Amino acid sequence: MVYTNDNEKNVRAFSEQLERYHTAIALLTSSETNVPSPSNRLTVYVVRNENEVRKLYGEDNPFLGGFYLPRAGGSIAIVSRVKAAGRDLDWSMIALLHEYAHHFIISSSAYGMPRWYSEGGAEFFASSRFNADGSVELGRPAAHRGNELFLARDVTAEELLDPAAYEKRRTRGYDAFYGKSWLLFHYLTFSKPRAGQLTNYLHLIAKGKSQREAALEAFGDFKILDRELDTYLLKNRWNFLTLAGSAIRIGAIDIRAVSAGQAEMMPVQIRSRRGVTTEQARKLLVDAREIAARFPRDPAALTALAEAEHDAGNDKEAVAAADAAIALDPMQANAYVQKGLSLFRLAEDAPDRDSAFNNAVKPFVALNRIENDHPLPLFYFYQSFSKRGRTPTDLAYQGLVRALELAPFDTSLRMTLAMEQMRRHLMPQARETLLPVAFYPHGGKLALAAQRLVAKIDASPKWDGTAAELVMSTPVGGDEGQTDAPDPAAAAGAQPGGGGGKPADSDLPAEPAQP
Incomplete structure (x- = not known):
């Protein structure tokens, strides 16, 4: 799901690109991912600019283009305004594709991935091109990393493949970690002499080898690998993969305007979903209550109010707001979540803990009936035992x-x-x-x-x-x-x-x- 304040033409264009991108990665990696329940899908929030991204992240990092938070029932990516015009992508779209690649790869794999592999793979897929005939090009040169690879402090193959070696030389200054990770991933994907080494490397890690041990066994001498990467970087022609448009089938894209109350509440919703400290939650609650007072019949606004009340520690008020939202719209999934979270917290200090925890599970049971594949009801059913020491x-x-x-x-x-x-x-x-x-x-x-x-x-x-x-x-x-x-x-x-x-x-x- 994508939330953005943009015209329908542009929203449809980049939504179609994102759907084609998802299908292309699935085809290339032969991945079969579960169709997620509505609440368990990645939600993309597109904000005005990179300054807004940095403000939401909570760090004034000049290199920050977006971020991704993987959470059961609430994964989000926050990026700046996306422009989907033309074959070549602007930075905001590249950042979005990078974040989505993370979500897809993590969702389709049960194994741990070293940082260089995770980031290199995300960069590999994010360097895509969408053609007018519906085809998608994957693994193109990461032109947006060009300056980084040639001007930033170099990161050696050893530093990529051995986290301890990287930490020894790591500084606060900007280095070529992302660019070099892409280069290594791209090289190992297309190099014929090294065919199969990347798969072997991942298998060795899955079997219990350390990152350094697995890399040495799979790739050999780090210095030789470094020299090969230096030569590869200076190539005039680069391999990439093209998937025909006829092979990429996507579903229908539904575009709708949010309600007036939800539109007003969107900054609160984004801030809450990103995560807040107690102090931030109390400040945000002032805005949430003011907006909800103006839209007392808007279930989306009341659901956002319930989350803001819960974040601020006002559990009874959160339950009341959630109940009001559910009464207006029984399909407000997050209202059940916020009610359940608050009831679980209230149950901790209840005189009759057994009865209180039994009651706290009920919103999650109701949510399970609406979305049978929502992970949080399953988790909190388990918690209803462990919280009571059972x-x-x-x-x-x-x-x-x-x-x-x-x-x-x-x-x-x-x-x-x-x-x-x-x-x-x-x-x-x-x-x-x-x-x-x-x-x-x-x-x-x-x-x-x-x-x-x-x-x-x-x-x-x-x-x-x-x-x-x-x-x-x-x-x-x-x-x-x-x-x-x-x-x-x-x-x-x-x-x-x-x-x-x-x-x-x-x-x-x-x-x-x-x-």
Whole structure:
């Protein structure tokens, strides 16, 4: 779903391009992704300019062109205004395609991907061209990375393939990480002498090899690879792939104007979905209440108010706003989510916790009837046991497994499932669940926790998962100098879906634009 303030012609043009892009990647990668429920699809918010993107991200980064937040039932990408005219894409469209490539690749893969591979792959697909005959060209030269590759500080093959080597030389200045990642991905994709090496590399990582070990075994000497990349960069002609328009079939595109109340509430909605601190939530609530007062019969506006109330800690008010929205429109999925989130929080301090948690599950049960493949009802059914200190039933566990199948990109959901699998002594399954978090491209507390757990599983084959929380907080290998040590309790009970509240900025990916 795309929200933008633009004319219908341009909205249809770039929506069609995005649909063709999705189909082209699926064909090229032979991926079969589940058709997501409406609420579990990626929502793209197109804002006025890059300054708005930076403001929403919360960082005045001159290289920031957009960002993507993967969340069960609430994945979003925020980019600046998109122009879809012409065959060659402007930066805003490239940033959007980059973000969508991340979402597609993470959604269609159950394995962890090194950062260079994730970013290089996103750049590979984002360097596309849409032709008038309906064909799509993928893997074109990343012209928007040209200046970076030739002028920014070089990043060697070793630094790309060994995160520890990169961190040793990393500075706050801009370097060629994204451009060099694209170059390596492109080279390994089209190089005949190195055919099959990239697939072998990913298999080695999946089997438990470290990134450095897998790279050395698959690619050989880093210095030789560097020389080949330098030569490849100076090529006059580049290979790319063209998919015929006849092979790319897309569905119908529905364009509609949002209601007047939702249009007024859109800045609040975007800010809430991005994530807010408690202080930000309280300031935003002033605007949300003022707008909702002017549109008391607009269910979308009332749903946004419910989210703003929840973020600000006003759970009873959030439930009231959600109930008002549902009464006007029973299909307001996010209203059920916000009501359920608030009832779960109220249940923590309720005199009769059993009764309160039983009541808190009801909005999610209702949502499940509307969207059977929405991941959050499955997650909160599981939480209704764990929050009360009860052993989750097998049905609750299977629901959690299914939730991750529906939202494989949600790292918090992965951590919750992995902890439950370790509690059940299902160590091979837990390791497989943890790997994508351990390899999360932008690191963060959950990634560090997952790395420690995977290291423990690999080092101690007889470990049954006992005291996993202690393992998460105990430094291993070379991470003693880390300053973002995970909170075991938070990692064990991480909340997926981005239901509001303070965001974990260290886990949010930022995409630098061409300097």
